[in-house]
Amino acid sequence: MxxxxxxxxxxxxxxxxxxxxxxxxxxxxxxxxxxxxxxxxxxxxxxxxxxxxxxxxxxxxxxxxxVPPPPARKGPPHTAIGTDDLERVMAEHWRPLERLDLGGWRLRASEGFTGRANSALAVGDPGVPDAVERVERFYVERGLPAVVAVAHPADGLGEGDPLVDDLTARGWTVRTPTVVMTAATDDLPAAREVALPDGLHVETRPEPDDAWLAQYHYQGAPTVPAAGRRILVSADEQVFLRILDGTETVAIARGSLSPGWAGVTAVETAPSHRRRGLGRRLLAEVADWARDRGAASTYLQVQADNSGARALYGGTGFTVHHGYHYRVAPSA
Missing domain, CATH: 2.30.30.520 (SH3 type barrels.)
Structure with missing residues (x-):
């Protein structure tokens, strides 16, 4: 075993x-x-x-x-990739501070910063009959809640999947249903095609500066901890974009890279500058950066109930690939 x-x-x-x-x-x-x-x-x-x-x-x-994973079906790379393989690709864009493998599962811990970096990615076969118990022990030993990330078709929450049914029977609750969307990078708009309002301009850096970090509010957190700063620069390569109105940072995004794939994360716009096309421009900037590096496909993740963001991404060329959510163990 x-x-x-x-x-x-x-x-x-x-x-x-x-x-x-x-x-x-x-x-x-x-x-x-x-x-x-x-x-x-x-x-x-x-x-x-x-x-x-x-x-x-x-x-x-x-x-x-x-190199990228092999296709699971016919079609362009961003749709032909299988769900488990795309989950593995995305994991390389947001690497945890600590990772232990249990068969095909990845147990990830990062001092509690983000679900992606503090959950067991349950793809493939864990190779043991007591995988859930081992996950629980892993997180208890680190003073973290036990969380499993479960991928499934976009419709529903994976009902009927043996792992989902097992976690439901154990009383593990659902958190943050999310949709994964993908696009062919060449089909995404270029920055030159998405004008900014007068007085605004874009800056890019290979690492996040204090102004970028001040605008990033993961699930409402007021500051980014040291663990978060390390995770943000954990991909093979990344770029940090911000749109400025004069000297004020009013929108940010992060692009990341792995073989064949670009990822878009940490897209935020200040309330005062929403509905002005800044999110679309940030996506175009990441797409230009990804094209320059030969990434044929691009992915992003958006909460399933965020209809505004889903409409924005769909309007730029992204389509739904699959869904995932977290299952959280009952409190002791």
Missing amino acids: AEVTRTHVIEDLQVGSRVVVRHRLPDGAASDALGDLVAADDTTLRVATRRGEVTLARADVLAAKA
């Missing part, structure tokens, strides 16, 4: 990610191993390919990079 194991990192590749590794063969020719990176140490890499697991000597590796 699978045990909880720590995530290992080989240079900028993470165990569990899909990779292509070009390596030297005994006759001097080169070949590619495409699959999931299952293990890495100082001398070897192990890659699970379609033909079985292969062990490669690091001395024979010519190049290695992470």
Whole structure:
């Protein structure tokens, strides 16, 4: 049975990610191993390919990079990707301070900052019959509520799924039903197509400055803790945008990157500047940034009951891919 194991990192590749590794063969020719990176140490890499697991000597590796997941169905990449694979992609854009793997599940903890970084991502098989109990122990040991993130079709809350039904029977309550929306990056508007009101301009930075952080209010929190600052810069690459009215920051967004994918998070507009097209301009700015980096697809997440935001995103080219929500264990 699978045990909880720590995530290992080989240079900028993470165990569990899909990779292509070009390596030297005994006759001097080169070949590619495409699959999931299952293990890495100082001398070897192990890659699970379609033909079985292969062990490669690091001395024979010519190049290695992470690649997007394979399509689960026909269609463009942003719709062809499967739900579990897209959940794994999104997890790489918002990495926790601590992660332990339980089979295919990811147990994440980050001092309580955001649900994404403090929940067990329940995708794949945990490999053990007592997975829920292990999740509970993991969070109790860290002084955090036990939370499971459950992905499901956009309609409903995953009723009929064995895990959902089990958590319901245990009394785990629903929190923050959310819709995941995706788009082909090339179909999104460019910044030059979305004019700003007179007197406003855009600034971008690779890290959030104090003015950006002051405008970011995750679920009403007045300040971003140190844990949050680390999570915000946890992706392979990210960009922080703000729209200024003179010297005042009136809207912000964060773009992030993983192989083949861009993500849009932390979109906020000051109440005084809403309904002026600032959100649409921020999306266009992220799209330009993503196109420059070769990200074919873009995703975002929006609370299911936020009809205004869903209309905005739908109007720029995003469509619903799937839904997810959190299940929270009963208080002790």
